Amino acid sequence: MAFQEKKLPADAPLADKALNWIDPRFPLSATWKAHVSEYYAPKNFNFWYAFGSLALLVLVIQIVTGIFLVMHYKPDANLAFASVEYIMRDVPWGWLVRYMHSTGASAFFIVVYLHMLRGLLYGSYRKPRELVWLFGVAIFLCLMGEAFFGYLLPWGQMSYWGAQVIVNLFGAIPFIGPDLSLWIRGDYVVSDATLNRFFSFHVIAIPLILIGLVVAHIVALHEVGSNNPDGIEIKEKTDDKGIPLDGIPFHPYYTVHDVMAAAVFLIVFSAVVFFGPEMGGYFLEYNNFIPADPLKTPPHIAPVWYFTPFYSILRATTSDFMYWLMAGVAAYVALIFVRSKLRGTTKMVAGIIGLVVIVGMLVFDAKFWGVVLMGVSVMILALLPWLDSAPAKSIRYRPNWHKYIYLLFGIAFLVLGYLGTLPPTDGRTLVAQVCTFIYFGFFLLMPWWSRSGTFKPVPERVTYHPH
Amino acid sequence: MKSLKKLIAALALLPVLALASEGGFPLDRAPDHTRDIAALQHGAKLFVNYCLNCHSASSMRYNRLRDIGLSEEQIKNNLLFTSDKVGALMTSAMSPEDGKKWFGTAPPDLSVIARAKASEAGSGPDYLYTYLRSFYKDDTRPTGWNNLVYPSVAMPHALWELQGVRAAKFVEQKDPHEEGKTEHKFAGFEQIKPGKMSNLEYDAAVADLVSYMTWMAEPAQETRQRLGVWVLLFLFLFLFLAWRLNASYWREVK
Numbered sequence: 001m002a003f004q005e006k007k008l009p010a011d012a013p014l015a016d017k018a019l020n021w022i023d024p025r026f027p028l029s030a031t032w033k034a035h036v037s038e039y040y041a042p043k044n045f046n047f048w049y050a051f052g053s054l055a056l057l058v059l060v061i062q063i064v065t066g067i068f069l070v071m072h073y074k075p076d077a078n079l080a081f082a083s084v085e086y087i088m089r090d091v092p093w094g095w096l097v098r099y100m101h102s103t104g105a106s107a108f109f110i111v112v113y114l115h116m117l118r119g120l121l122y123g124s125y126r127k128p129r130e131l132v133w134l135f136g137v138a139i140f141l142c143l144m145g146e147a148f149f150g151y152l153l154p155w156g157q158m159s160y161w162g163a164q165v166i167v168n169l170f171g172a173i174p175f176i177g178p179d180l181s182l183w184i185r186g187d188y189v190v191s192d193a194t195l196n197r198f199f200s201f202h203v204i205a206i207p208l209i210l211i212g213l214v215v216a217h218i219v220a221l222h223e224v225g226s227n228n229p230d231g232i233e234i235k236e237k238t239d240d241k242g243i244p245l246d247g248i249p250f251h252p253y254y255t256v257h258d259v260m261a262a263a264v265f266l267i268v269f270s271a272v273v274f275f276g277p278e279m280g281g282y283f284l285e286y287n288n289f290i291p292a293d294p295l296k297t298p299p300h301i302a303p304v305w306y307f308t309p310f311y312s313i314l315r316a317t318t319s320d321f322m323y324w325l326m327a328g329v330a331a332y333v334a335l336i337f338v339r340s341k342l343r344g345t346t347k348m349v350a351g352i353i354g355l356v357v358i359v360g361m362l363v364f365d366a367k368f369w370g371v372v373l374m375g376v377s378v379m380i381l382a383l384l385p386w387l388d389s390a391p392a393k394s395i396r397y398r399p400n401w402h403k404y405i406y407l408l409f410g411i412a413f414l415v416l417g418y419l420g421t422l423p424p425t426d427g428r429t430l431v432a433q434v435c436t437f438i439y440f441g442f443f444l445l446m447p448w449w450s451r452s453g454t455f456k457p458v459p460e461r462v463t464y465h466p467h
Numbered sequence: 468m469k470s471l472k473k474l475i476a477a478l479a480l481l482p483v484l485a486l487a488s489e490g491g492f493p494l495d496r497a498p499d500h501t502r503d504i505a506a507l508q509h510g511a512k513l514f515v516n517y518c519l520n521c522h523s524a525s526s527m528r529y530n531r532l533r534d535i536g537l538s539e540e541q542i543k544n545n546l547l548f549t550s551d552k553v554g555a556l557m558t559s560a561m562s563p564e565d566g567k568k569w570f571g572t573a574p575p576d577l578s579v580i581a582r583a584k585a586s587e588a589g590s591g592p593d594y595l596y597t598y599l600r601s602f603y604k605d606d607t608r609p610t611g612w613n614n615l616v617y618p619s620v621a622m623p624h625a626l627w628e629l630q631g632v633r634a635a636k637f638v639e640q641k642d643p644h645e646e647g648k649t650e651h652k653f654a655g656f657e658q659i660k661p662g663k664m665s666n667l668e669y670d671a672a673v674a675d676l677v678s679y680m681t682w683m684a685e686p687a688q689e690t691r692q693r694l695g696v697w698v699l700l701f702l703f704l705f706l707f708l709a710w711r712l713n714a715s716y717w718r719e720v721k
Contacts (some may be wrong), residue, residue, distance in 0.1 A: 043720060085526035085578060088687065095687040096694075248720060256713040265708035270702060271589070274695025281585060289583035289684075467717045 035222055040247030041254055042228035044462040048122075049226075049254075050261030051115035057107045057262055059214065065101040066203065073153065074358045075199035077192035080155035081291040083280040086343070094420030105147055106283045107269055109306035112143060116381075124227040124391030130385040132224065135354045142210045144307070144378070149202040151304060152195060156288030161301045163198070169314070172368040189294055230462045237461065246462045282421075300423045308420025309413050314441065315375050315424055316432035317370030325369065326358050328437065330443060339448065373436070380443045387446040392455050399453030400422040407443065412438035492615045494589035497596030500678035502689075507535040510679025513672060515546045516575060517625045521566060522558040526578035527683050531701075534686055535679075565635060570610070581600045581677070591684070595677045598653075599626060600670065603635035615653055630669045631662030640644040 005322040008020050009122035021199035022028050044381060072091050074083040082463070087094035116136070119125055152163045167190065186193035225235050225244075234244040248254075279285040281307045287298055303311050337347055392398055397404065411433040419432050498703035500506035511532055514524075530553045531540050547553065548560075552562050563573035584594040598616040600625035610623035616634065633656040642648040664672060672713070682688070 080528060088685070089526060089531070090528070095685075099691075228606070232682065252716055253720065256709070256716050260706065260709040260713045263702060263709045267699060267702045267706065270695065270698050274691055274698060277691075278582070279583075286583055286585040289579040466721050467714065 029384070035218070037249055037252045039222055040244050041226045041250050042234045042246055042462055043248040044228050044230060044246070044464045045254065045257070046229055047261070048114070048118040049231070050258060050455055051111050051118060052180065053258040054111045054261060054265050055108070056214070057265065058111055059224050060102055062104045062108065063099060063207065065104065068097045070203055072305050075153070076194055077195050080153060080195060084154045096273070097129050099273045102284055103273050103277060104148065105136040105278070106306065107447055108143060111139060112186045121395045122227055123231050123388065123390070125385045126388060126393050127385065129221070129227060130223045132217060132220045133385055134382055135213055135220055139210065139213045139217060140381070141378065142213060146202060146206045146210065147304070147306065149198040149206065152198045153202065154288060155195065155292045157290045157292055157298050158285045158288040158301070159297055160190055160292035160294070162303055163194065165301055168370045171297065172371050174256060174364055174368060179297070196273055227393065228462055229394060230396060230459065230464055232458065234462065246464070301373050302421050305421060309376050309416040310374050311418040311434050312420035312432045314370040314374040315420070316429060316436045317366050317373050318429060319366040319432050321367050322361050322369065324433070326361050329354050337370040377439060380440070385444065387443055388451040389447055390455070397456040397457060397458045401453060405449060408438060491588055492597070492601070494593040494597045495600070497592035497677050499591070499592070500675055501682050503678070504536045506675040507679050507682055510535060510675040510677070511535065511546065513550060513676045514679050519548065520555060521559055521561050522574045522577045524578045524683060525558040525576050527557045529557060530554050531686055535682065543666055550636040572621045574622065577680065579684045581681040592677050592681045595680060596673060599673045599676070602627070603633050604659060619670070627663050629663065629664045629672060629715055631658060632660040633658050633700070
């Protein structure tokens with residue numbers, strides 16, 4: 001097709017002329033329409049649907065405040081701690097930018113955890129949104145990396161020893177472990193070399209990937225369309241123009257919604273930034289106001305709160321617990337053989353994998369398996385679309401007792417998180433072990449529990465009550 | 468179904484059971500004088516006279532003391548011992564190397580110590596307030612001093628001429644938790660030599676000093692809170708407008 005430019009009257013507004021010049025050269029209007037003004041979202045969204053755009057808002061806050069922090073921060077083991085205090089005192093508004101960034105880190109996880117919970121409740125990961133979910137899991141992994149690398153930068157005691165503990169975990173991997181952790185640190189202990197590479201990852205590598213993944217997440221979502229609290233595909237009922245009957249343009253209807261949500265979020269966010277930026281030691285750990293000292297190990301090293309559920313699973317994996325885990329694996333393989341409709345060869349593969357895992361558990365020590373379980377506890381999220389076989393997507397039309405299973409899972413997750421902030425005792429470890437079983441049981445038994453019970457009829461159209 | 472509910476209830480209660488109290492000397496609550504300009508100035512004077520000989524506060528500039536109502540002239544004439552520039556950082560005359568040689572460990576930097584010392588036992592100011600009032604004479608220590616909050620601390624009692632010299636009385640009593648064991652329990656101080664201040668005066672002076680250190684750990688904190696009120700007021704107004712805007716669009720959605 002030949003290049004075509006529409007003819008506008010000479011007295012047309014300047015903005016129209018500009019757009020008329022741009023559009024044949026770049027799909028500006030088309031992109032705006034496809035993703036904003038003519039993207040039809042279900043009209044029955046509730047407050048749970050605000051956390052996606054809030055996550056985007058926090059991402060912007062983190063990037064903008066991060067840019068200003070990098071202007072004054074020094075990624076040097078001798079200067080880093082003092083440069084943060086310099087930002088807090090001598091840089092005009094530095095304290096505000098720094099508190100926004102440190103509070104933003106925790107806010108990011110709160111918003112993302114709620115965003116993920118929304119997906120869990122309404123089955124937003126189910127077909128055809130598997131890729132939306134997988135991009136989301138990748139974003140979550142990046143976020144964890146971003147938070148981990150960033151936490152070293154203030155170079156306080158917790159920064160230092162937290163990084164030391166986590167990098168040492170890689171040392172538990174058989175054969176390559178010690179060399180691997182040495183390679184990650186770039187030194188025999190966490191040092192200036194480690195600080196420099198973590199700085200590089202934190203400000204360049206991970207943010208680049210993160211932004212790319214966010215774009216992919218949204219593009220994939222807009223390709224298949226948004227899910228909704230009823231778990232109904234609105235694209236199945238359209239008018240003669242192909243517009244979903246239960247759809248509504250994202251702009252202005254959801255932009256005004258999200259602006260309101262942003263206002264509520266910013267009120268909570270500002271309350272923390274201005275009146276309690278340490279958040280009782282959870283957002284800024286007290287020990288991190290002591291400069292890093294490689295010769296003084298703090299008596300209690302706890303990761304920041306958003307990592308503690310997974311850290312708890314790691315710590316729960318003691319050598320006594322290994323026998324329970326082996327029994328769990330054996331029981332799971334038996335369950336697959338007896339109660340699944342998988343093909344014989346698939347069952348055999350599952351049996352062999354189970355056997356290898358059990359032998360591995362006898363051969364390698366508990367520390368290694370703790371690391372494996374911690375990794376699997378995050379990665380297992382990626383399997384959700386294929387584990388869930390409920391006939392209804394949304395929790396609204398599932399059997400009532402499913403709600404208690406979600407509640408049990410949620411409580412186990414929170415208890416794990418809480419225990420991860422405390423030093424371990426025998427009693428706490430036992431509780432964490434019970435919760436670890438609940439956590440993995442929720443996912444691994446999902447193919448069975450998710451399809452049992454009496455489901456409620458799913459309506460044809462979404463439930464919507466005019467405001 | 469019933470057992471599932473019971474399990475959920477039991478799990479919800481667990482964190483409470485998991486909480487166990489940690490040992491350690493109980494901390495007194497520090498009086499908060501951080502909004503009292505005269506107290507902060509008094510604290511600054513004590514800090515510069517007694518703490519800065521060995522410790523640094525290397526993130527803190529002398530001229531920041533203008534924020535607590537001192538003029539550059541006053542700072543120069545009364546407080547500037549370790550430097551001749553009013554914009555200089557509060558670094559100690561004693562080098563960390565000398566500190567290590569003389570006391571066995573380099574005295575920690577005090578810029579943010581009031582934030583660093585917070586724990587489950589109490590806030591950072593609580594810790595400092597109790598610590599600075601818990602020194603006692605102990606001839607078994609190289610410095611001749613010991614401390615109840617931080618046993619075997621390397622730091623001598625820098626404020627002893629104000630508080631005087633005190634000894635600590637201990638009693639051996641049966642351990643209530645473990646039979647056949649005795650515990651070494653603190654049973655009060657005994658004033659051996661009076662100081663320049665009475666006990667009450669000393670407590671008030673330490674409260675001022677700790678308030679100063681609390682202010683110094685985050686000089687922007689008052690600005691932060693004052694600004695926060697306006698930010699929140701603005702955001703509530705913004706929320707109201709956003710709420711009305713949202714309602715006016717959604718009214719037409721049937």
